[in-house]
Amino acid sequence: TFRIHIAALRTAGGRRSLLLTFEDLSEQRVTERMRVDFVANASHELRTPLASLLGFVETLQGPARNDAGARDRFLTIMREQGLRMARLVDDLLSLSRIELRAHLAPETPVDLAGISREIVDSLTLMARERNVNLRLSLPEQPVKVAGDRDELLRLMENLVENAIKYGRRDGEVAIDVIDGATEASVSVRDDGPGIAPEHLPRLTERFYRVDTAASREAGGTGLGLAIVKHIVLRHRGRLTIESLLGQGATFKAIFPRLGPAPRSPS
Ligand code: ADP
Secondary structure (H helix, E strand, O other): OEEEEEEEEEOOOOOEEEEEEEEEOOHHHHHHHHHHHHHHHHHHHHHHHHHHHHHHHHHHHOOOOOOHHHHHHHHHHHHHHHHHHHHHHHHHHHHHHHHHOOOOOOOEEEEHHHHHHHHHHHOHHHHHHOOOEEEEEOOOOOOEEEEOHHHHHHHHHHHHHHHHHHOOOOOEEEEEEEEOOOEEEEEEEEOOOOOOHHHHHHOOOOOOOOOHHHHHHOOOOOOHHHHHHHHHHHOOOEEEEEEOOOOOEEEEEEEEOOOOOOOOOO
């Protein structure tokens, strides 16, 4: 596949000509292009906190050498930048591990209800800081899928954390685990500002953010939803994202169900 760029030129002598350039868009080229972009983005994301860190080191060795107040403030910022780099490296490693295993479907029975309960417990404090109410709704029986426990915990953690971070302060986050005849799903719904439709298709791209400043402020790496997408795909499932501006967002991960279908209530 080629993309053709056409430009009309007028030479000095007044003669008109057309310039055609061909861009090779074969699948291999697209993949290669994505890889190059990814490395460039990742380097840039690491370079920013690193530059800030080095800047503070130099200031502390030079002008601020004897300023105890400045030292404490700078060390606090340096620690924050260091933590940001650590989070980024951890997320990059998680992503590459999941991708490496993309072709191996996980096989252990995992209970989505138990996973959701664990994540709600572990994020209660974070939710309290924003005065967000976490509401968990589960079927009575365990909801089994063939999965990788750590990856499913990670998936739920990323979705619920995002709902708390980007949802409404003093709002509510509803986590629903649903057991169907052939599929099992978890959905995470917030009542925050939501996401404009033009952003939805790109949300799971690496480093794609709707509001970069807000994401950085919240400690985001821009990789959370890319990780979620890869986990869902490795589990042979799918991810749906629904949102209307001003009306919150719903992220739903749907998996093939393991074992006999639940008895329908009679
Ligand atoms: P980040 O590390 O920035 O949180 P993610 O990949 O988890 O990265 O999310 C990508 C972007 O999607 C976020 O920066 C944010 O702009 C947007 N987003 C994610 N979840 C929500 C949500 N529940 N409500 C509104 N925006 C969201």
